[in-house]
Amino acid sequence: xxxxxxxxxxxxxxxxxxxxxxxxxxxxxxxxxxxxxxxxxxxxxxxxxxxxxxxxxxxxxxxxxxxxxxxxxxxxxxxxxxxxxxxxxxxxxxxxxxxxxxxxxxxxxxxxxxxxxxxxxxxxxxxxxxxxxxxxxxxxxxxxxxxxxxxxxxxxxxxxxxxxxxxxxxxxxxxxxxxxxxxxxxxxxxxxxxxxxxxxxxxxxxxxxxxxxxx
Numbered sequence: 001x002x003x004x005x006x007x008x009x010x011x012x013x014x015x016x017x018x019x020x021x022x023x024x025x026x027x028x029x030x031x032x033x034x035x036x037x038x039x040x041x042x043x044x045x046x047x048x049x050x051x052x053x054x055x056x057x058x059x060x061x062x063x064x065x066x067x068x069x070x071x072x073x074x075x076x077x078x079x080x081x082x083x084x085x086x087x088x089x090x091x092x093x094x095x096x097x098x099x100x101x102x103x104x105x106x107x108x109x110x111x112x113x114x115x116x117x118x119x120x121x122x123x124x125x126x127x128x129x130x131x132x133x134x135x136x137x138x139x140x141x142x143x144x145x146x147x148x149x150x151x152x153x154x155x156x157x158x159x160x161x162x163x164x165x166x167x168x169x170x171x172x173x174x175x176x177x178x179x180x181x182x183x184x185x186x187x188x189x190x191x192x193x194x195x196x197x198x199x200x201x202x203x204x205x206x207x208x209x210x211x212x213x214x215x
Contacts, residue, residue, distance in 0.1 A: 041125075041140075045098070045109050048127030048136035052106060055096040058209065066091045069204045073197070076168045084170075085193040089115040090201040095209070098127065105130055108209065110202040111140070116194040119143045122152075124198055128206035134161045134199060149191035157185055157192075161199050167207060171196045 045052055073088045094111040107129035115121045122142045127135035137158050144150050151157060160182040161169060171184045171192045184192035 044125045044138040044140060045096075045127075047138040048125050049098040049106055049109050049129075050135065051100050052098040052109070053101045054099045054103070055109060056099070058095040058097050058108070060095050060209070062092060065095075065205060065208065066201075068208060069201050072204045073168075073200060076200075080170065082170050084197065085189050086116040086197075088197050088201075090194075090197045091115075092201060092205050093123075095205065107135065108202075108206045110205055112198045112201050113141075114194045114198040114201075116190065116197060117142075117144060118149050118188070118190045118194075119145070122191075122194055122198070124195070126199055126202035128202055131165075132167060132203065132207055133163050133165060134203070135163075137161065137195075137199065144188070144191050148188040149185065151185045151188060152191050152195050157182075157195075167203055168200055169196050169203075 045055060069090075069092065070088055076082070077084065077088075090112050091114075092110060092112050096109040098106040098109050100106055107127060109125055109127050111123065111125050113121055113123045120143075122144070123140045124142070125138050125140060127137075129135050139153060142150065142152060144152060160176070164179050166180045169180055169182055171182050171189075173184050173189065176183045182192070182196060
């Protein structure tokens with residue numbers, strides 16, 4: 001019995017020391033991790049909104065905003081008789097106003113997470129200018145299938161969304177004709193659907209906040 005108690009005590013001591021060491025390492029590296037996260041976000045902001053010099057957080061009730069977006073997407077899809085691969089499951093998590101060096105409004109930088117992706121979810125930032133057009137897209141989290149869904153990062157796919165006077169995008173499997181249509185990634189319809197819904201969520205959000213000139 002004493003042997004068992006001794007082994008338990010030793011195991012407890014090892015676990016305690018290991019836990020304390022892990023905690024110390026976590027605290028020591030927190031500053032570096034925070035700095036890297038900030039750098040990653042800044043790089044994403046510059047990608048999606050060229051010329052951005054500063055940002056300010058937009059005060060918005062995200063619960064109400066996301067409810068409004070879901071209703072708008074449903075209404076648009078019903079109007080167009082559009083049947084996407086997966087139903088809409090995108091949510092806005094952050095909204096920033098982007099400004100240039102002269103403190104002039106450039107548009108909105110919006111972060112969205114979509115639960116429709118092939119491997120569960122994806123997160124991206126989308127820049128929408130004051131005319132309601134997409135300026136850029138940058139992924140913060142994308143874990144799709146290499147060679148298939150990961151092609152969502154390819155500029156040839158993403159540029160289909162840029163600079164268009166469109167307030168709602170749909171995807172087609174090939175031969176997009178209308179400016180509001182994008183060609184899906186070959187053999188990655190689920191990912192294409194998720195990205196398109198994410199972009200639409202950001203467009204509706206920006207338009208609702210007043211950065212849209214569309215009728």
